[in-house]
Amino acid sequence: MVDLLKLEHVSKSFESLLAVNEVSFSVEPGQVVGLIGPNGSGKSTLLSLIAGTLSADSGRITFDGQDITHRSADQIFQLGLVRSFQDPSLFFRMTVLDNSLLPVKHQTGENPVRAPFHRLWSGQESNLAAAAGKTLAELQLSQHYTARASDLSGGQMKLLELGRSLMGEPKLLLLDEPTAGVAPKLAYTIFEEIKRLRQSLGLTFVIVEHRLEILFDFVDTVFVMHAGSLLAHGTPAEISANAEVREIYFGE
Ligand SMILES: Nc1ncnc2c1ncn2[C@@H]1O[C@H](COP(=O)(O)OP(=O)(O)OP(=O)(O)O)[C@@H](O)[C@H]1O
Ligand SMILES: [Mg+2]
Numbered sequence: 001m002v003d004l005l006k007l008e009h010v011s012k013s014f015e016s017l018l019a020v021n022e023v024s025f026s027v028e029p030g031q032v033v034g035l036i037g038p039n040g041s042g043k044s045t046l047l048s049l050i051a052g053t054l055s056a057d058s059g060r061i062t063f064d065g066q067d068i069t070h071r072s073a074d075q076i077f078q079l080g081l082v083r084s085f086q087d088p089s090l091f092f093r094m095t096v097l098d099n100s101l102l103p104v105k106h107q108t109g110e111n112p113v114r115a116p117f118h119r120l121w122s123g124q125e126s127n128l129a130a131a132a133g134k135t136l137a138e139l140q141l142s143q144h145y146t147a148r149a150s151d152l153s154g155g156q157m158k159l160l161e162l163g164r165s166l167m168g169e170p171k172l173l174l175l176d177e178p179t180a181g182v183a184p185k186l187a188y189t190i191f192e193e194i195k196r197l198r199q200s201l202g203l204t205f206v207i208v209e210h211r212l213e214i215l216f217d218f219v220d221t222v223f224v225m226h227a228g229s230l231l232a233h234g235t236p237a238e239i240s241a242n243a244e245v246r247e248i249y250f251g252e
Helices: 043-050 073-078 096-101 118-138 154-167 184-201 234-240 243-250
Strands: 005-014 017-027 032-036 060-062 079-085 172-176 204-208 221-226 227-232
Touching: 005 043, 017 060, 017 204, 017 227, 032 043, 032 184, 043 060, 043 073, 043 079, 043 172, 043 204, 073 079, 073 221, 079 154, 096 118, 096 154, 118 154, 154 172, 154 184, 184 204, 221 234, 227 234, 227 243, 234 243
Parallel strands: 032 204, 032 221, 079 172, 172 204
Antiparallel strands: 005 017, 005 060, 221 227
């Protein structure tokens, strides 16, 4: 099968710190991949390199057949690669519905030439609001459409981030700790949603997550980073049994 995402010897330094060191891996369409590693091992930096918010010093990144190594974050987003952040990056003073509409591509009402003519964009806007409403309902946020994002619980903010990512019509979602700061039961619900989205929309996911006991129930493959390098990869069962991984995680 043709890879949806491919990294070849990707490296990134911050001054003297080699944060990502010659990382190579590939992700097939429809896969759900876990990216794990101790704090500071380079996981978030790697997601930023893929999403184009940081630029690689060397190596090559290919997405959906195109070389995206030095494309801008916006160009990469337009190709269908969407990233969520470790800390909720919502617009807290805006409503839940408005937050979810932010990433929608090609909104006619945003075109300054067309914006003054209500009839040119009002139909599209109602359709988008309906689509956003459906997505939010699926994520159990229908009670909160008109609430400010700041009034949501931590778990609901994470669900809204997921919903907002979906409104960008992604092919690949990079999720950075989608359950950080969320109670265990809701963390499981978030992963159930990811599973459902994978099945219903055929989406592909790369998920950074520290809660291995939940992550391992949902992913096909796990990549392990340690001090900027890829230490191991395999099925959750293989990674759980890997002596090197057990040593960096549990000091065994
Ligand atoms: N913008 C930056 N400038 C300088 N150093 C940075 C920058 N971003 C990250 N680093 C450093 O790069 C290393 C990798 O950081 P990164 O955030 O990628 O780790 P991580 O695996 O996501 O960690 P965590 O699990 O704690 O989120 C760390 O030592 C971090 O301090
Ligand atoms: Mg991180």
